[in-house]
Amino acid sequence: MDEAKVGAFPARARADFMHEVANTPRGRGVLLCIQCGRCTNSCPVARTTDEYNPRKLVETVILGLRKEVLLGNLPRYCLSCFTCLDRCPQGGDIGEVMFAIRNLAAKEGNVPEGIIVQAKNLFETGRVVTPTRMALIQRERYGLSKDISIGIDEAQKILKKTSFVELISKKV
Amino acid sequence: MEHKSVLIIGGGIAGIQASLDLANRGFQVYLVEKSPSIGGRMAQLDKTFPTMDCSMCILAPKMIECGHHPNVKLLTYSEVKEVKGSVGNFKVKVLKKPRFVDESKCTGCGICSEKCPIKVPNEFDMNLGMRKTIYMPFLQAVPRVATIDKDNCLLFQKGVCEICQKFCQAGAVDFDQQPEEITLNVGAIIVATGFDMFNPEQIPPFGYKRYKDVITAMELERLLCASGPTGGQLVRPSDGKMPKSIAFIQCVGSRDRREWINNAYCSSICCKYAVKDAVLIKEHDSHAMITIFYIDMRAFGRGFQEFVNRAKAEYGINFTRSNPGEITEDPETKRLTIWFEDNVTRTVKSLTFDLVVLCTALVPRKDSAELAKTLGIETDNYRFFKSPDLISRPVDTTVPGIFACGYCLGPKTGDIPDSVTQASAAAARIAEVLAEVTKQ
Amino acid sequence: MKYAFFIGCLIPARELGYEISVRKIMPLFGVELVDMENVNCCAPFSIQSLDYASWLSLAARNLCIAEEMGLDVLTLCNDCYESLLMTNTLLKENKELREKVNSVLATVDKEFKGKIKVKHFIDVLYDDVGVENVKNAVKTPFHGLRVGVQPGCHLTKPKRLHFGERIGIKALDELVKATGVKSVDFERKEACCGGPMRGINDAVALQVAKQKLDGLKNAGVDCIVTVCPFCYLELDLGQLEIKRHLNVEYNIPVVHFAELLKIAMGMPLEDWEIRSHKIPLAKVLEKMKEAK
Ligand SMILES: Cc1cc2nc3c(=O)[nH]c(=O)nc-3n(C[C@H](O)[C@H](O)[C@H](O)COP(=O)(O)OP(=O)(O)OC[C@H]3O[C@@H](n4cnc5c(N)ncnc54)[C@H](O)[C@@H]3O)c2cc1C
Ligand code: SF4
Ligand code: SF4
Numbered sequence: 001m002d003e004a005k006v007g008a009f010p011a012r013a014r015a016d017f018m019h020e021v022a023n024t025p026r027g028r029g030v031l032l033c034i035q036c037g038r039c040t041n042s043c044p045v046a047r048t049t050d051e052y053n054p055r056k057l058v059e060t061v062i063l064g065l066r067k068e069v070l071l072g073n074l075p076r077y078c079l080s081c082f083t084c085l086d087r088c089p090q091g092g093d094i095g096e097v098m099f100a101i102r103n104l105a106a107k108e109g110n111v112p113e114g115i116i117v118q119a120k121n122l123f124e125t126g127r128v129v130t131p132t133r134m135a136l137i138q139r140e141r142y143g144l145s146k147d148i149s150i151g152i153d154e155a156q157k158i159l160k161k162t163s164f165v166e167l168i169s170k171k172v
Numbered sequence: 173m174e175h176k177s178v179l180i181i182g183g184g185i186a187g188i189q190a191s192l193d194l195a196n197r198g199f200q201v202y203l204v205e206k207s208p209s210i211g212g213r214m215a216q217l218d219k220t221f222p223t224m225d226c227s228m229c230i231l232a233p234k235m236i237e238c239g240h241h242p243n244v245k246l247l248t249y250s251e252v253k254e255v256k257g258s259v260g261n262f263k264v265k266v267l268k269k270p271r272f273v274d275e276s277k278c279t280g281c282g283i284c285s286e287k288c289p290i291k292v293p294n295e296f297d298m299n300l301g302m303r304k305t306i307y308m309p310f311l312q313a314v315p316r317v318a319t320i321d322k323d324n325c326l327l328f329q330k331g332v333c334e335i336c337q338k339f340c341q342a343g344a345v346d347f348d349q350q351p352e353e354i355t356l357n358v359g360a361i362i363v364a365t366g367f368d369m370f371n372p373e374q375i376p377p378f379g380y381k382r383y384k385d386v387i388t389a390m391e392l393e394r395l396l397c398a399s400g401p402t403g404g405q406l407v408r409p410s411d412g413k414m415p416k417s418i419a420f421i422q423c424v425g426s427r428d429r430r431e432w433i434n435n436a437y438c439s440s441i442c443c444k445y446a447v448k449d450a451v452l453i454k455e456h457d458s459h460a461m462i463t464i465f466y467i468d469m470r471a472f473g474r475g476f477q478e479f480v481n482r483a484k485a486e487y488g489i490n491f492t493r494s495n496p497g498e499i500t501e502d503p504e505t506k507r508l509t510i511w512f513e514d515n516v517t518r519t520v521k522s523l524t525f526d527l528v529v530l531c532t533a534l535v536p537r538k539d540s541a542e543l544a545k546t547l548g549i550e551t552d553n554y555r556f557f558k559s560p561d562l563i564s565r566p567v568d569t570t571v572p573g574i575f576a577c578g579y580c581l582g583p584k585t586g587d588i589p590d591s592v593t594q595a596s597a598a599a600a601r602i603a604e605v606l607a608e609v610t611k612q
Numbered sequence: 613m614k615y616a617f618f619i620g621c622l623i624p625a626r627e628l629g630y631e632i633s634v635r636k637i638m639p640l641f642g643v644e645l646v647d648m649e650n651v652n653c654c655a656p657f658s659i660q661s662l663d664y665a666s667w668l669s670l671a672a673r674n675l676c677i678a679e680e681m682g683l684d685v686l687t688l689c690n691d692c693y694e695s696l697l698m699t700n701t702l703l704k705e706n707k708e709l710r711e712k713v714n715s716v717l718a719t720v721d722k723e724f725k726g727k728i729k730v731k732h733f734i735d736v737l738y739d740d741v742g743v744e745n746v747k748n749a750v751k752t753p754f755h756g757l758r759v760g761v762q763p764g765c766h767l768t769k770p771k772r773l774h775f776g777e778r779i780g781i782k783a784l785d786e787l788v789k790a791t792g793v794k795s796v797d798f799e800r801k802e803a804c805c806g807g808p809m810r811g812i813n814d815a816v817a818l819q820v821a822k823q824k825l826d827g828l829k830n831a832g833v834d835c836i837v838t839v840c841p842f843c844y845l846e847l848d849l850g851q852l853e854i855k856r857h858l859n860v861e862y863n864i865p866v867v868h869f870a871e872l873l874k875i876a877m878g879m880p881l882e883d884w885e886i887r888s889h890k891i892p893l894a895k896v897l898e899k900m901k902e903a904k
Contacts, residue, residue, distance in 0.1 A: 025664040032429070036467040041511040041520055042377075042497030044803045048819045050519045076812045079820075080657045081804035085770035087377065087497045089428040095770075102661040114811030115658050127653040131625035138628060142884070144635075148624050151650035151673075154720040158673060161716045164666040376780070431772055500799065 013064035020104070021061050027100030029093035033058050039084035039094045045077050052077040054084060054094045061101070070108050075101040106167050119168045123159055126150035175260050175359025175606055176200055181252055181543070184212020185588055186578025187364035188234050189595035195243035197603060202356055203238065204266055205248045209313035210235055212366050213579075216296065216390065218397040218404075220588055221448040222475050228399070232312045239314040246315060247354065255361070255547050259573025260609035264356040270349035272320035273306070277344035280308065280316030284336035284345065292324045294401070298391040300409070301401025306336045306345075311399060318344075359609070360573045360602045363557060364595065365543065367579040370425030370533035374433055377498035378424065378530060384410040385506055386499055389420075389445060389531045396452050406456055408527055410506045415526035417461040418453060419510055420446045421496055425533035427467070435533050435554065441586035442531040443470045447483050449529070454487045463490040463523065465512055473585055499528055534579060534586065549574055556582030567598040573609075575601050613740055615686035615731070616678040617645040618696065621653055622841045623688055629885040630841065633870035634688060634733060636879060640749065641741045645686065648677055654692040655699075657808060668709070669716040671699035675730070676722040684729040686736055688870075690840035694766035694773075697730040701773060732767055733870070734839055738783045746790040751878040753792025754903040757896070759872075760833035760864075761788050761795050762824070762847060764840035765804050788837055788869060791876040792903070795837075799827035807846040818857060821850045825862050835865040835896040837872055844868060848890045865889065865896045875900060 014020075021027040033055075040046045040055040052074055060069050069075065078098040085095050105111070111119075118128040127150060131139070140146045159165060176199050180187050183205035191201045203210065214220070215235075217227035238244050247266055254265040273284075285304040293299035296309040303309070305324045308316065318336075326333035327347060337345040369390050372380040380386050385408050387395075398404035408415050426439040443466065450462045469491065471480045483489045494512035501508055502524075511522045536555040537543075544551045549569040550558045557576045559568050566584075567575050577594035584590055623631050638645055653659070655670040675696060678685045687693040703710045704726040714723050731739075737746060763781040768774055781802065785795045806820030825847070828836060838844040848866040855861050866889065875881060886893050 034427075034467065036423075036495035037493070037513040038495040038497045040513050041494060043520075044800075044806070044820050044823070045809070045816060046520045047511060048823070049813075049816050051816075053513070053518065053520070055513065056518060073812065076661075077809065077816070079765075079804045079806070079808040081765040081808070082769040083497075083765070083803070085772075086430075089423065089430065089495070091429045091431075093770075099660055099664070103664055106662050111662065112812060115661060118658050119662060122653050122655075122659060127621040128656060128658065129621040129625050135625050135628075138884075139624070142628060142632060144624070144628065144631065145647070148619065149647070149649045149651070151652050154650070154673060154722075155652035155670060157719050158669045158716055159666055161719050162666040162669060163663055167662050 012067060014066045015064050017064040017066040017069075018062050020066075021097065021100050024100035024104055026096045026103075029088075029091065029097045030058060030061055030100075032090040033062070033092040033094070034090055035059060036089065038087050038089065039092070042083050042087045044081060044083065045079060054078065058092070058094060058097070069101060070105045071110055073110075073112065075105060076112055111167070116168055119164070123156060123165070123168070126152040126155045175609070177202070177356070177358040178602055179204065179252070179262070179264055179356060179358040179361045180364060181361065182206075182212070182364035182366055182578070182580065183210030183238075183246075183248070184364060184366045184578060184591070185214045185231065185234075186366070186591040186595045187212070187362070188238050189592045190362050190364060190577060190599045191238055191244050192234065192241065193596050193599035194602060195241045197599075199243060199602075201244045202266075202358065203244055203246050204250050204252055205246070206251055207309065208249050208271065208317075208319040209309050209315070210238060210246065210248065211310070211312070211314070214588055215310060215312070216298075216397075217393050218400070219448065219452060221444055221479070222473070222589075224448070228312060235312065235314040248315060249319060250354075252543070252546060253353075259605060260359050262358050262361060262573065264358060264361075266354045266356060268352040268354055270351055271317070272322070272345065272347055272349050273318045274344045274346050274349070275315060275317050277342045278317040279342050279344075280318070281341070282308065282318070283339050283341070284318050287335050287339045289333070289335065290324055290326060292321070297394045297401045298388070300391055300394055320345075359606045360575070361547070362598050362602065363543070363547065363549070363569065363574065363576040363580055364578045365537050365540065365580045367534040368537050370435070370535045372424050372530045372532055375424065378421070379499050379501060380530060383499065383501045383506075383508060384408075385415075385501075385508055385526065386528045386530065389442070389449060389529055392449055392529050396449065396456070406453060408506075414457065416459070417525045418463075418527045418529065419508075419523070419525040420450060420462070420464040420529045420531055421510075422446060422464065422466040422531045423495065423533075424530040425535070428533070435535065437554065437583055438470060439534045439586065440470070440583035441534065444473075444476055444587065446529075446531045447471065447480055447489075450489045451483055451487055454489065461490075463492055463525075465492050465494055465496050465510070467493070467495050473587075534583065537580065540580065547571065547574055552582065554582065556580065567594050567601060573605060613642055613736075614644045614646060614683055615736065616648050616681050616683040616728075618648055618651060618654070618674065618678075618685050618687045618692060620687065620689045620692040620841075627841045627844060627868070629881070629888055630688060630844075630868040630870055632885070633868065633874040637870060637874055637877065638736075640877070641737075641745065643736060643741065646681065646683060648674070648681070648685075651677055654695040656691040656695055660695070665712070665716065667695070668699055668703070668713050671695050672703060672713050672717060672724045673720065673722055675700055675728065676717065676724055679725055679727050684731055686731055686733060688733050688841070690732070690764040690766040691842060693730065693732045697773060700726070700728070700730050732839070734767060734784055734787065737787055743786045743790050746787060746873070750791055750873075750876045752876055752900075752903070754876060754900050755792045756903055757793040757899055758796050758832060758834050759788060759793045759837045760798050760828040760831060760835075761785060761801070762805065762836055762838045762843050763802065764838065764843045767839060768802075784839065784869075788872070791872055793872075796831045796833055798831035798833070800824050801827070805843040805846040806850070807842040815857075817846075818850065818854055821846050822854055822858065822860065825851065825854070825864065828864055829862055833864060834899055835867055837867060837869050839869050851891055863891060865891045865893045867893065867896070
């Protein structure tokens with residue numbers, strides 16, 4: 001984020017980026033932020049690593065540095081623990097805004113490998129975690145139903161109606 | 173004939189000033205105060221900005237003048253129960269609660285309090301000090317008359333004691349005193365009921381009440397005050413030792429839009445009182461390490477920014493722009509850790525303090541909605557009283573003939589000079605409106 | 613009492629002990645669990661990161677199935693719980709959004725009507741069964757056992773979604789205490805376990821878990837009690853990884869609350885259940901025996 005220094009950014013800054021985020025579902029809160037920093041000092045990640053600072057990430061959005069935000073992986077550092085949702089005095093909901101940013105990043109083709117794997121699992125099997133063969137044997141042995149009923153067909157139909165398939169295929 | 177009687181509800185600095193202005197113009201003033209003494213919040217403060225004068229030294233003469241003024245009738249320990257009529261002719265019912273001491277006989281000698289066996293926390297000292305069950309809330313109380321707090325009195329609760337009565341030379345203690353209803357006829361009314369402090373227990377991560385050394389600014393005022401519970405010694409509530417490092421957290425409950433708090437407004441005064449209190453602490457102990465955690469330093473008004481500059485440059489007070497989210501306590505040392513974002517490096521750090529002061533919001537009085545209903549006036553969405561035209565009639569309420577001044581109108585500049593200005597304005601409005609009504 | 617049982621993906625695949633305990637305990641409290649047929653993944657946070665409409669539609673489809681059963685949903689996993697609860701709340705409150713999602717659901721002949729509630733297993737124990745009844749069902753209270761409760765984030769956060777039902781983690785603490793144990797406070801109790809950071813930055817994930825484990829160690833707990841399968845994994849398996857990568861050893865056993873309650877109700881864990889825990893349970897099981 002060094003490029004964010006004054007003098008370097010105006011050429012790339014997009015004044016409308018804050019509103020693009022705000023108008024994406026779950027992104028409204030970005031408009032309420034007063035940069036007080038309470039999210040940052042409450043955030044378990046920011047306390048652990050200097051790489052991530054939710055207040056600063058919002059600042060970057062406000063500054064309009066679209067590329068830096070959407071092509072980087074910082075928004076993925078948020079745990080969605082929602083500590084900041086309860087603490088932000090403005091109802092800025094930064095933990096929620098991260099989903100808006102990630103959704104926009106996904107449209108740009110920026111999705112971490114792990115999520116692609118889960119998403120593919122979901123599309124193919126109806127669930128993100130599939131039981132191993134061993135687990136299925138165990139289930140039977142301990143008197144649990146072996147096949148857990150899954151509605152794959154309907155889930156697939158739904159995912160074909162949304163941009164899900166397109167989003168995960170972009171990456172592949 | 174012009175109606176020459178007025179009712180003033182609330183005996184803080186605003187109510188006192190309005191009473192004196194009107195009384196000096198020849199109006200008959202009824203000043204109704206809920207608590208046993210007039211004085212309000214200003215009586216609780218140590219020094220006051222902007223001049224750093226002793227608060228009580230300015231207030232006490234005004235309180236005494238109010239108490240002695242031939243045109244002011246004090247109705248303390250009283251509440252307004254009913255208001256009927258309209259401008260020029262209000263019929264008011266006031267309930268005078270029994271204080272179980274005859275006001276006309278009590279000399280204020282205080283022997284009763286000395287002898288009373290029951291001690292309870294003193295509200296005036298923010299419960300940091302104790303008072304007796306028969307008490308005067310503070311030394312300079314007006315009227316200088318004792319009051320029995322029935323809920324804690326042995327006689328009322330257990331049926332035995334009467335010690336105070338035995339010792340009272342004036343024969344003023346009267347356990348049979350009954351509530352008294354007083355009917356007044358007044359031409360106009362001023363509401364000056366002031367504010368309550370936001371209860372920081374509503375923000376659990378700050379640990380107020382869980383951690384002894386997390387206190388509010390109003391509690392700090394009492395700890396700094398020479399007539400306060402510690403005689404002006406600043407000590408940690410947990411161990412009675414002098415704190416070496418102190419943090420102030422601003423905007424506790426102010427500018428907070430969370431649903432369960434819903435105070436979007438800036439209380440307009442906390443930045444100023446925090447800097448004042450920080451400087452006062454430095455004057456007590458120049459080695460104290462003080463950090464003020466703030467969002468924006470809103471030190472507007474004449475001389476305040478310069479005051480902040482001096483606090484930084486001359487007194488060495490640290491100003492850190494970060495809004496902490498939680499306080500944690502070391503169970504053994506009781507020291508308090510605050511996480512914050514470093515101004516310069518933009519990284520998250522923690523610091524440990526001996527004492528943390530929460531600069532809590534100023535909120536409407538608990539009973540403000542009820543009082544508004546009694547008076548028929550409107551409140552804003554926070555429950556502060558509303559003026560129909562903030563720009564050209566700022567001290568009017570939504571009912572003609574009823575005015576308001578002081579903090580019960582919500583945050584303006586919110587300080588004492590401002591409350592006094594509004595009080596004089598409300599008094600002038602009354603004179604104007606009553607003259608008008610008579611003409612018609 | 614009857615609930616539509618939404619078991620999720622992770623628990624039936626990897627944490628059978630949690631599932632079995634719940635299936636054993638709940639009927640004893642008069643709570644009947646009816647397995648939901650034909651459901652799909654709840655659409656957890658990882659999927660929500662991709663696309664808003666996909667999340668809401670997938671979650672709403674599950675809710676429709678419960679609506680058809682005419683039952684409120686009971687979940688075991690904090691992630692399933694939050695996803696379904698958020699969707700249910702959003703769609704009930706926002707007509708426009710409901711119509712949009714229903715237009716997607718129409719492809720599978722479903723319609724979200726907003727007729728049911730979503731509850732966590734803990735909600736049901738607290739609100740429907742009641743702490744008193746849980747206490748009465750405990751045969752062998754484990755007096756003297758010190759446990760650290762890991763509530764996990766989404767049982768209580770954000771407040772506005774859970775307000776009114778249970779205030780903070782008090783409810784969970786009361787339930788845990790009903791088994792006779794002492795629920796001790798520790799630093800960072802309400803903080804995240806670090807699990808969601810897996811696959812993004814594992815080093816940070818371990819650091820977050822480590823801070824939590826440090827707090828638990830300082831508080832001197834005999835075991836950790838979880839109610840979320842992700843917290844469980846992060847704190848149980850995570851201890852092995854912390855040992856490997858950071859060379860710090862804690863050895864604090866981790867049990868699901870359902871398992872703890874089951875044992876307290878007089879149904880000991882079977883061998884395979886005990887073995888499924890990465891940090892050996894022997895120490896804490898021994899203490900439980902002593903408590904009798
Ligand atoms: C910590 C702190 C420090 C401050 N420091 C300073 C400072 O240094 N300088 C400065 O200028 N200002 C300072 N202020 C602000 C100052 O206290 C206020 O501006 C001032 O007290 C407002 O006066 P008031 O008369 O409106 O209200 P109050 O002082 O609140 O008086 C209201 C009175 O009305 C009475 N009352 C309430 N309800 C009723 C009812 N229903 N019926 C009858 N009576 C009722 C109350 O008992 C009280 O006596 C500070 C405030 C705080 C919180
Ligand atoms: S806590 Fe809220 S207002 Fe403060 S910086 Fe974070 S998002 Fe902005
Ligand atoms: S929700 Fe994300 S940004 Fe907010 S405190 Fe948790 S990890 Fe940090």
